[in-house]
Amino acid sequence: MMTKYEMIIYWSEEDQAYIAEVPELAGCMADGSSYQEAVVNAKQAIDEWMKTARELGRRIPKPKASARKAIAITTEKLGSWAIGLIGSFIPPVRHLSAVLFERVLPAFDNLQEEADNLLVDSYSEYAYDENVTWFIRTSAVKQVEINLHGVGLRHLFEQHFCHLVSNWLRDRRHEANYNKDKHVLISTSEIKIENFRSWKILEELRHACNAVKHAEGNSVEKLEKIRPDLFKNPSIDSLPDFNFSRKRLPVQNPMAGQDIYLQEDDIRKYAFAIEDFWNEFIEKLENHEMA
Known part of the structure; x- marks a missing residue:
């Protein structure tokens, strides 16, 4: 065989x-x-x-040269080109987060004041209820922006990951496949990225990303084991009447700002972990640590 x-x-x-x-x-x-x-x-x-x-009657291709020999040649020729490529992955991550914190989230800074103004300007007998509804829904949109930013960071990381595999290792495919790309990179380069100091945080981000996109499922279960706090609404669970242990409700609408509550500090942590990952990868290449 x-x-x-x-x-x-x-x-x-x-x-x-x-x-x-x-x-x-x-x-x-x-x-x-x-x-x-x-x-x-x-x-x-x-x-x-x-x-x-x-x-x-079709031709049967011969097995290619060993991956270790191929990567040795590739690494020798890599030089500043690959380091420059990987270095180009970092600025987009920084800019993406900067826009979130400097332009997007500030738009939600005065929600209570805006809600109060709506109440003053309204002549409806249901003004108070409408005011509360507007505040809750707009606050949920803010949560959506934060959740989606986590999703965006993760997908940006995976696209850069695919770009590296495609251009460095010449494993060219028309579509990104993170699990396949990771296997190719580890087995071919022997760089143990799973030992990187940022890896656990990036795995947390992966589960958070999939949980936000797909709701209840395997990723939600994995995320709950490492970050159960993300399933608690900080604006509600801080109230005295809610300060008790209770079973988590099914995750159904994270894309509506419900059920999963990434916080601004989480986004900062994830963005830093991505940058740290690529910096450590550059360190490995510069030091020729292929083990």
Whole structure:
């Protein structure tokens, strides 16, 4: 059984299974409920692919040179180009956060005053109720802006991650796939990014991003284990009557400013972690630490 072809194995949230792809054999892939099962099924898929190719008279590509040899050549030629590329990832993160804190969030600074003015100017018998409704809904929009900024930071990080893999390691694909990109980067470069000082925070951000986008599910469960405070509305839970232990309600509308409450300090922490990740990556390249 031919096993010399490279396999890229990653977990798929959508399929709830491990996916094993063989990039050198177009369309050759398999899945499994465990890492080992995916590998076994991929080996069978390789045999079937090659059998079909022979029957159709198609060329069977030879396994490429070892990844370690390839990365050694790539790293030697990398020089200031890759460091400059990675350095270009940092300014957009800074600017994105600067706009949030300097332009977007200040628009919500005087909500109570604006609500009071609306009450004074209104002649409706339901003015007070309308005032409260406006304040609650507008406060929720502020929370949406913060939540979405966390999502934006995470996706920006993953797009830069894909850009690095595509341009440095020449693993060119038409779409980004974070799990696949991470596997390619770690297995090929042997840079242990999961040991980076920023990694835990970036994983927290990943779960927060998916929880905000998809609501109740696996990411919500993982996020709750590490940050249960994010599921408490700070404007309500600080009240005396709410200061008691209770079971978390299902996460249903985080895109409406409900159920998940990222705070401004969280955004600062996430932005710093992304910048720290890329700075540490540059350190690894500059010091040639490929272990």
